[in-house]
Amino acid sequence: MIILGKDRLMIIDGSSLIYRAFYALPLLSTKDGIYTNGVYGFLTMLYKIKEEYDPKYLCVAFDKKGPTFRHLEFEQYKANRDKAPNELSLQFPILKDVLNAMNVNQIEIDGFEADDIAGTVAKFGEANDLDVILVSGDKDYLQLVSEKSKVLLTRKGITELEEYDLDAMSNKYGITPEQFIDLKGLMGDNSDNIPGVPGIGEKTGLKLLKQFNSMENIYEHIEEVRGNKTRESLIEHKQQAFMSRKLAEIVTNVPIDLDIEKMELVEPDWEKLKIIYEKLEFKSLIEKIPNDKVEVDTKTFETNFTIVESKVDFEKIIENIEKTKKFAFKFVISDENIHKGEILGIAIKTEDSNTYYINFEGNELLPCFINSFKNIFEREDIGKIGHNLKNDIVILFKLGINVTSITFDTIIGQYLINPSQTNYSISELANEYLNIQIEGEEDLLGKGKNKKTYKSLTVEQRGEYTSKILDLVFMLENEILGIIESQGMNELFNNVELPLIEVLASMEYYGFKIDMDILKDLGTKFDEEIEGLTKEIYSLAGEEFNINSPKQLGEILFDKLDLPVIKKTKTGYSTNAEVLDKLFDKHPIIEKILKYRQIIKLKSTYIDGLIALVDEDTNRIHSSFNQTVTNTGRISSTEPNLQNIPVKTEEGREIRKAFVSQNQDYVLVDGDYSQIELRVLAHISDDPKLKEAFYHNEDIHTKTASEVFGVAKEEVTPLMRSRAKAVNFGIVYGISDYGLSRDLNISRKEAKEYIDNYLNNYEKVNEYMDNIIEVGKRDGFVETILHRRRYLPELKSKNFVVRSFGERIAMNTPIQGSAADIIKVAMVKIYTKLKKGKFKSRLILQVHDELIIEAHKDEIERVKELLQEVMEDAITLSVPLKVDMKVGNNWYETK
Template structure:
């Protein structure tokens, strides 16, 4: 019969190594989780590998141990446990308790001593002992029945070395017990064990291999000579003290009952609660803590499968009576550009309908019946990702009205740092509903199927369960919006914006296809021309896009200085090429080549591929839930990323034109909005005065930073002051400013110091906001938009500095984002209210583009200027620059 097996984990050692071995990791509230995550990965890995019968974890206690009494300096220089790790320790113990894993601690003893004692008891009871630790000291415990799993974690990867008695001797040439003598001689700086001065690791092992123990060395001390002998003679007491300190106590007075350590079932509810808080979804899934409830839901729920017009009309009657439409739309493959193939609607707290268009229902006829309830403003709508719903319903000739609550947008407001706001994740987070995701049901990749192909019963129950959970999410998040003071942000800004963005997507932006095609051909010619010049300078043809081949040409053949190397060879990235500028004329050509290739592939050809053949327009998707700052983003394609620093990049804007000769493009751009927000938030009198007097803020800054009269400020000075102004908004340091301006760090530091001496309130704001962020874990915009910044608690200086820059910038950039969103909503509403033909079609950073009917131009200019400049009342005026043109390029 196989021996029983006990696994004991060195809690402090593994937690510590996980903390330092796994990069920064936290939950959305900023609670550090990397040590816990790493610990659990190691724990589960070894539990699966070893399959122990018993398990326990040993931890140190804060109280001094017998070793401190023996030697006052024992571990005296050890740094205090980092706060980021300390907060994880009690949570780790809670998790172990929920897993019903025994934790053993004893005042006056270290975890090593507990481990030694447990392994000793195992030997006495013929139980195999597995010790999981990152501490080499434990090798002294290896025996024929005790095996050490020596664990290291680096960059999230765990490596293990297994040692029994034979393996220790094979690697080190000493027995496990002799390891103590080695440490007694060489000492251990990490524990402040002194050892014998002058005896290093190599000498210590050599002596013990020869004499077997410290005692035997001193019995034969006359056989030694020179410095080695002198050191040993002079430090005899230290040698024996060090050995004593290094010896693990294997007889700690603790009551160990193996049955208490037997592997038990987890407290699933408690463990699930903790893992949810930590956002350990992978562990929740791994342990099956959220076993997917029966897809059919509870016995109390009634799920109706609507397949006839008669049934559908009853659903509509119920919705009209309720005055509320809580719904979800489903499309083939769940893509927004496909027609609707099913709709789930909540009819009551536990009653829902799944309207199946893949049945006897004809989609067009069914949509005609549903149209009145979707278009009735008096029936409030609760949905998830309503912007896409508006676009989808528009394809069916339906104008969605009466938007009341969007669970996706609300979830984003609560935590803008999430990577996904998919409905299954939102339901799980806010109401604990573990309903299968579309990916779970449809699959992914090549194996993905469409909704048409899944089992009808599964589709019905999934749709009904999801839609029945939406009102619960509404109740939960609405209460939080109230608690966080975010109702205005949500109900007056973000929710109304949903309709605005959907309308912009539906309208689209006209593109001159032929002009864009000619532009692509021109880029082809330029690329070929530049390629020929590169080949000529290189003296041979090669693959310019191959980093390896380019590296050989630049650094081996042309002999240029190597700037940076990677694991695979020379680096030739843009940073390297910029540093090599001026060293050889091939460099500027390579930079130009890359710019041309990028313009052609991403913008010229990329845009040609997404022009809608029916409308001749690009219908970009505008997103509210992507950026952590609150700014709007666009995808498919990203119109906010069109390059403007290069003249050829700006040329692309010429392809974006008004939809007909009756229209012109009106471009409205906020002037220095982030600096104006900074003036307001910091309450800096100098900055406020400059804006209120309508002065050139960059010229004024140059005058103050460089100490010259304003009339003597040169364009170069103004340019540098501008870089400082905008750099300050993003928390720039002297290193980055020096790089941006091509000056020394000393000069850059002087610029920043001069700036803060003149704008002292700005400096005070930067200091205060960082401290506030550290204290509460987040910072807010003027409208209470939150951004959690766990980076502020990071142990890494680089990460912490990044967090400080986020704290400084978020209230500024986020407030600017809030302002432009308010302006968009107000401009959109006013154009609608006046029943004008002009329409908002694009938002990029701080500018809006309104496709304006020529007959309405002056009226629209007045509307846009008023709504943008009055979007938010600040201590300084908001100023908007208006320009018009037949193309986007001309309107700038």
């Protein structure tokens, strides 16, 4: 951080910062459809830099609409710039309202840009003996660096700041701020349509200025300029170079009547600021307003709890539960990993009682608790509610307790109401629904490397926090259930999502057995393959180099081997996968590099990564299954992400050999839905041709190829079928002609033909796509078969790219979301049947469209029949659901 001695004047390029914030953050909007991401990003940065640099004076400079003096100088100035999207333009007045409420000085002047205003105010500040800090995303500001003025440039969107004083300028560029103006004259600026001198970029421009000091001196010694092309371009475009310099130079004498007192930071109008933040739904910024400055309408509440350290109180707790037939509970453990943590205690509460926090630490109470409460948890006539109950149920499984009758979970309820919400913490929900503020888990434990565990808290702190959680669960229950009922999601909530909590907890608890020998052998094999590929790459390159370094690889491919340059970045040549794919047939080294990268990823992510996650006690991987992450309703998994175990290459598929059944008495039974999303599409669209194919059990891709390419089914070639398959699945995901052309490596014209032919043949699919977009625009959301909602503010966007994204999501969500609903229904039903039938077999994994049961050998045939029946009858569609069944000793054999 800059160490400054005097009072500081901070000048912010408002137009630059809101623009960068808008593109750095996802498009955010309020419930009323007000777009806010640019304003939110700007304010986040403003709070950060005010805190770090503590300026006494502050002003924000804005561009004003209309031409500037530069347009009079050069008509094409900024002519190539796209008009700011409507979603951004609408945020400028909002930002200015916020700054007014903050009492922050703002300046904009006809005929001048924010840069010129900032430059003029900077010189004014210097003249008043102030230390000046200029904040912008525009490198042009570097010309304003001086003994008294520093520049902070935003990087990585707006999350990082790069500081420039005279030393930093010299270290980075080797030139002075005054020479930076000359540099812009030489190299021009594409973003502002300043032409500069053709053929001269930053590298050449810097070299010339270091040699000749100034543009004037370059032309006075033009014959000494090395390189015929550079010299000739300089001579030919001399007038253009000086004009470009004039355009790039920031004016520092704009006629403004400046008053330093108006720029002094004073207290905001807190009430006005709070009203604006509430309207914009900036909850995190509302929290920055001091409580003593505004009337606080959020409530805090006291909780009443009793710490139990003797089993004598158990009878009273059980008596309360027996009377009310419902209770809330929450375990406290010592570690984030619920499989390794020590159980410290449990909080239990009925609606009309205080919370009882039963402390297990330092006593022998846990076995007594299990004996006393096992029946209560397992009774079906007693409802259990809580917050994020999946983790609590895993703990109950570990204690030998099979919980029943989960009737409410705050997280699951809120997820159905708002699936795009990123924070479902109890403190967030309390604030949103009840206007109550409580200390959240992050406040309690901290975050990052200094994060504490619950073990470091006192028993009283654990009791108080869990007591508040359970109080709020009861207070939130009716609020959330009312919304779920009003939106027609009762069946989805009660019959699918709530019972699924127990299913996922069971899958986490049992995990998937791993054969460590197979994993280690594969790791050795991959190491040998990497070593062989490394030697081959060195041989083809003619030298040794760091294959993992994009810079060194770029030099080999494009400087030494002279392959065509596909894409350049700020740091050199791009060597990403897309670039290498385009170079595939240009040199044999490319194939080896792609293979090398593939094996390196398999080794690091799926061998080393999996080995690190295997439980030493069980030799099983206990992945975490996430029910509230995806917008579509799909289940995801982490640590490890089992959805990502590779299937496209043989080497990747071999990793599945390490996922094995528990022992010789068990096998894996795998049920995999066949083309479930296409079947859902046939049902939703009611397309007769699509439905007919599924009724008659035809190969849908061959049928589509026949329709799209206009040939008989028996004349469909493998290439035609594979392209039809890409179209079939592409349609489900709202693919464009550009996307399909890229996937199939064909022209956009040909891809458009395929899509048009498809939609002409499957007319009802085409009709569905048009209709669902209109439904999304009208209602603001689209739904799955079971009425799961996804809200789509993007459909109202004036920005074509954002709106197109919204349209693709509108088309895809009812299909993908309904497929997610179907497999969840199947999971709940098969789990229930296995549990009630007292099977030894158990459901251990869901990945994409498949379910895996670890089946006892005595039960294989019954399990196969049951799984097939449950999956195919999960939901009644107008076309049959079909499931492919496989049995094997490991996951590889089931595929």
